[in-house]
Amino acid sequence: MTGYFIQAFIYLAAAVIAVPLAKRLGLGSVLGYLVAGVVIGPITGLVGQEATTIQHFAEFGVVMMLFLVGMELDPKALWAMRVRLVGLGGLQVVLTAAAGTAVAWWLGLQWQTALTVGLIFALSSTAIVLQTLNEKGLGKTEGGRSAFSVLLFQDIAVIPMLALIPLLALPELMAGSGTDAGHDTGLSLVAHLPAWAHALVVIGAVAVVIVGGFYLSRPMFRYVVQSGLREVFTATALMLVIGIAALMSLVSLSPALGAFLAGVVLANSEFRHELEANIEPFKGLLLGLFFITVGAGINFEVLAAEWGTIVSLGVAVIVVKALILLVLALLFGIHGSNGWLFTLGLAQAGEFGFVLLNYSVQNSVIPVETSQILSLVVALSMFLTPVLFIVYDRVVLPRYRRSKNDEREADSIDDRAPVIVAGIGRFGQIVCRLLRANNIPIVVLDHEIEQIENVRRINIKSFFGDASRPELLETAGIEEARLLVVAIDDRDRTVRIVEHVKKFYPGVWVLARAFDRGHSYRLRRAGADDVVSETYHSALEMGGHALTAMGVHPLRAKQMTWAFVENENAHEDELFEAWQEIEEGISFSPRYGELFMKLEEALSSAMQKDWDEPKKEDVPIWTPPEAH
Missing domain, CATH: 3.40.50.720 (NAD(P)-binding Rossmann-like Domain)
Incomplete structure (x- = not known):
């Protein structure tokens, strides 16, 4: 038990130290998590083989994220984005998979392995991209919406990929393993069913999610709410997401896709905001843990031995995917900075790449040695993604803003x-x-x-x-x-x-x-x-209205706002002098803090002064608002 506590402390301490530092440096939280993982894993050796096990657990953060994303949509919104969901997303997956397959075959891999490699690198990181888009407020832009459409299609495409991989098994790898390649020791409702029965079970599972979301979730949540215990509602929300993920896994579907579907079904539920509030902290923590495990899972021995191959392949993945995405952006009319956001945002491999790699090894499609190199290539491309977003923020976006206006010369000013x-x-x-x-x-x-x-x-x-x-x-x-x-x-x-x-x-x-x-x-x-x-005067005006709403006479509220301004002006020079002692006005000095508290005390005293009651003939008739 002590060992678990120590490991948990190490992971949390790494996040607490690295992520705020990365945010302050403008690098984003994702890169902070990745760096934290590298430090506690390969560099210092504070964590070891358990990182892979924890990574499988932390992948549940992706499931929760897609559940929350689904609740932000509704069927009408999905129908509205059908062109980009199927057209843009479909072309991206097909073209990138074809390019990856061609490169892998050219490098000497058998066509079955090459095809699987192409499918793996056709996927992008839903976790990193959506997290970064939300952090930077880019989710509602044209580039952000297009990236989301592609990511959603990729998550859906994982299902046929998982179905195809066992069919590509290599006889020599099956013979070397000495086991049935496709054997799965986990629970499954469809493991030995014929194709038609498999399809019926899958359809039934999806129907359960949809029907249950529409007709069973509301009575269940009302029952839980009546208990008045917030922790029970939180437990119910987690039970819902975990149950859906388990059901999808039992029928060999993507848990993330099932959670997304459930989120869409609950998008119009009156409990939507409460669900979001309860799941959001777990989602953020698990995603952070997932990113840390990606960094901690980097095998420096393999990296040192094959660093040239890994770096070359990592750069090649980003460049090839970026070229394909750039062409698709032009084809679908995603112009300017939005096109670059779409291109740079999706030019990496994704977390599902690890899943498909492990699945491919289990099913004798990719050799273990090759999978170790490919895992590092996936991790490297994910590691570089925050850097690509920094390039977008600091290089691409400013140039497009300038070029948009530089296309036109400054007007000749004929007036003074x-x-x-x-x-x-x-x-x-x-x-x-x-x-x-x-x-x-x-x-x-x-x-x-x-x-x-x-x-x-x-x-x-x-x-x-x-x-x-x-x-x-x-x-x-x-x-x-x-x-x-x-x-x-x-x-x-x-x-x-x-x-x-x-x-x-x-x-x-x-x-x-x-x-x-x-x-x-x-x-x-x-x-x-x-x-x-x-915002100073508008906030001051609203403050006066707030006093009036609480029963203060309008003229007295106005007098109080005047007193507030006078009090600020009286201490303005002192605060300014103290601020100049602080480097760039960022850190809070003791003197500045003391002066600010002095201002607050003076303000409180000014508010307590006696006021002359206004004469009736000087003011309009006013009735205090009723208390509710």
């Missing part, structure tokens, strides 16, 4: 005004409308073509161009302007614009939009004359 507004998004539009309503001339600059075209429809004269370029500000007449309003939605560019203008045109009053307190301090240090946090 005392006010220049940089940025005409939702924030800048309100400023411009207020100035225009008071007949104050303005020159508007923005580097987003869509924004320029939108505001021109409401008769706000605006010019396309990047306000962070000094020559464009000069063309707009910055040396003659009285006021520059910086309302762009890029923190760093905002600071650069303020620094440039205050350095070369100190007489221009600069009013800048800030995202938060730290950004406002950076702008103030850059020389901005006035800084407004974009």
Whole structure:
């Protein structure tokens, strides 16, 4: 028992140390888990052979993930994505399997083994890709939706792959093993059934999942909810997913596919959100454990002996899959950065590759020595996937954003005004409308073509161009302007614009939009004359409404918000000076914390002051809201 505790502590400690560090460095949680596994496995030897066993258990995280993904969809959504699900996903699997088979056959493998290798590398990592897309908020993009369609088709395709592999058994490997290649010591409802009976049992199992989801799950959950015990609901949710996975395994179907189907059936259930809340922590923990075991399972002895072959094959897998995916992206109209997201996101092998490799060895299709090398190739490609997403974030995406706007030259600015507004998004539009309503001339600059075209429809004269370029500000007449309003939605560019203008045109009053307190301090240090946090006043207004909703008189609520502003302004200089002592405003210094607590105490005192009751003739009739 002590050994289990120690092993559990090692895995958890590795995750706790590596993952936050990887996130802080911008590498993503998946790469953090993989690195943690490498450190505790091959490098330090803190974990050993049990990593493979734990990996089989942790694969259940993929099952839970697809269950949750299914609950985000419904049959109508699946029907709507049928073209990309079948067309895009089907072509990807067929073309990649064909390319993998051709390369493997060219390298000297028998055609049965080569075909199996092609099928293995046709799959991508559902766990890594969906986890990363969700972390980066890319799941709803065109590239993200297309990647999900392909991943879903791949998970479905695992079923016929598992059925095909035993038919490809090599006689020489069967003779060498001395056993029946296809023998399975696990439980199965279809192991020795004829084909027609096998099909009927499979159809029956799927029907049980669908019918049970529609008609039996709701009464069961209502019964459990009536107990009032949250832990029982959690147990019920786990029982449901585990039961479906077990049923699918008994009929030789993919547990992940069955869980996804159950999720789709429960997508419109009134218990959907509670199910998600209960399963999400288990899913995240198991997926993290799965990624750690992938890193820990790397065999450095084989890697050292065959590193050239493994690295070459790993790079070849990514390059070949990327080329095929890029062609499919163009064929299906997935353009620009979405096409690259689709291409780079799916250019790896997947966790089901380990499953198919083990299954192929058991069924005498792939030799053990070859499977060890291929396992490392799968692991290497998965290990490089977070790096591909980093390339997308830091290389591809910025270039496409620039190229999208660089296709058009900056407008010739034939107008000058005392006010220049940089940025005409939702924030800048309100400023411009207020100035225009008071007949104050303005020159508007923005580097987003869509924004320029939108505001021109409401008769706000605006010019396309990047306000962070000094020559464009000069063309707009910055040396003659009285006021520059910086309302762009890029923190760093905002600071650069303020620094440039205050350095070369100190007489221009600069009013800048800030995202938060730290950004406002950076702008103030850059020389901005006035800084407004974009959510400060709206949050203050809502706070006043919240006080009114709790029975505070509207005028007193207004007085309290004024007191809040006065209290903030009274301590602003002290907080700013303390913030400047902190490197880049990231870490929390003791002095800053003490000052902030001092501000909170002063605020509490200000709220407790006695207020003069307003006279009836000075205020409108107001009735406090009823308490519920």
